Amino acid sequence: MSVPSSLPEPPPLPPRAALFLDFDGTLVEIAPTPDAVRVPPALLSVLGRLARRLDGALAVVSGRPMRDLDRFLPLPVVKVGDHGAALRLGPGAPVIGPHLPLPPPEWRARAAALAERFPGALLEEKAHGFVLHYRLAGPEAGEAARELLSALVAEQPERFALLAARKAWEVRPRGVSKASAVAALMTRPPFAGRVPVFVGDDATDEEGMAEARSGGGIGLRLQDAFGTPARLRAWLAAHAGEEADVSAATEEKMDEGQARPATATRRPAAPPRHAAPSRSGSGAVPPRPQGARS
Numbered sequence: 108m109s110v111p112s113s114l115p116e117p118p119p120l121p122p123r124a125a126l127f128l129d130f131d132g133t134l135v136e137i138a139p140t141p142d143a144v145r146v147p148p149a150l151l152s153v154l155g156r157l158a159r160r161l162d163g164a165l166a167v168v169s170g171r172p173m174r175d176l177d178r179f180l181p182l183p184v185v186k187v188g189d190h191g192a193a194l195r196l197g198p199g200a201p202v203i204g205p206h207l208p209l210p211p212p213e214w215r216a217r218a219a220a221l222a223e224r225f226p227g228a229l230l231e232e233k234a235h236g237f238v239l240h241y242r243l244a245g246p247e248a249g250e251a252a253r254e255l256l257s258a259l260v261a262e263q264p265e266r267f268a269l270l271a272a273r274k275a276w277e278v279r280p281r282g283v284s285k286a287s288a289v290a291a292l293m294t295r296p297p298f299a300g301r302v303p304v305f306v307g308d309d310a311t312d313e314e315g316m317a318e319a320r321s322g323g324g325i326g327l328r329l330q331d332a333f334g335t336p337a338r339l340r341a342w343l344a345a346h347a348g349e350e351a352d353v354s355a356a357t358e359e360k361m362d363e364g365q366a367r368p369a370t371a372t373r374r375p376a377a378p379p380r381h382a383a384p385s386r387s388g389s390g391a392v393p394p395r396p397q398g399a400r401s
């Protein structure tokens with residue numbers, strides 16, 4: 108991801124924030140395949156600590172199936188999967204969601220056949236849809252996927268939509284979105300009455316950001332507000348208080364394979380500039396973390 112040479116300072120997390128975080132491309136860097144994403148170990152402790160500071164008002168809101176979120180983020184935080192179709196409100200809670208249509212089996216079969224034709228293309232199955240990934244197969248595969256899936260969705264346009272994802276095309280049911288997930292969570296404790304803040308990087312996240320803004324909160328596009336997932340992670344670490352586990356600069360080296368986790372430096376979190384720190388979960392949050400490029 109190219110980083111603008113000077114980014115404005117990210118806004119402070121408002122007092123009594125409810126934080127909604129996208130996963131792919133936001134909390135973690137984009138990887139060649141869905142299974143290849145790397146979750147820095149420090150991220151798990153940072154998210155756990157930050158969730159406690161926010162009295163539980165932190166949710167990961169992703170297009171991923173819940174099984175992937177549980178695998179990559181084995182944490183007792185609120186999780187939303189499948190672009191809003193699956194919701195788990197806490198540890199041990201059942202996965203809930205609205206009744207949604209299933210795509211016809213023939214659609215999946217035709218998508219699988221297309222993936223077979225293009226080496227590197229991948230079909231990712233979801234409960235109520237599927238994704239054709241062409242990151243490793245090239246633009247010709249992407250164009251073929253777009254043509255096929257848009258024709259399929261046109262057969263049932265009131266029930267399904269085609270989503271342009273990052274080097275992928277996704278068939279997903281209508282009726283749910285990251286916006287509907289944010290709206291639903293904001294009616295329930297511990298989110299209700301807080302200021303929604305949504306951070307994300309792609310088209311589906313724009314819906315979540317718009318919902319946060321319409322609820323009086325903030326929508327932060329990762330590329331504009333932080334530049335890279337590593338800088339967002341450092342910002343989250345600073346907001347989590349105590350200690351930031353890994354500096355953004357060190358994480359970036361690790362991401363590039365230049366350093367091992369054992370070499371990570373530990374440093375104190377940047378002190379908040381905009382408001383006094385709080386341990387109650389209602390505190391405001393800091394500025395751009397040290398080590399981040401401006």
Ligand SMILES: O=P(O)(O)OC[C@H]1O[C@H](O[C@H]2O[C@H](CO)[C@@H](O)[C@H](O)[C@H]2O)[C@H](O)[C@@H](O)[C@@H]1O
Nearest residue numbers: 130131137138139140141169170242273274275
């Ligand atoms: O809502 P998100 O958490 O951002 O998830 C969106 C989709 O992310 C995944 O695909 C994307 O990330 C992969 C890993 O970095 C990358 O290989 C792929 O090219 C991207 O499109 C995931 O596989 C999808 O299920 C999510 O909907």
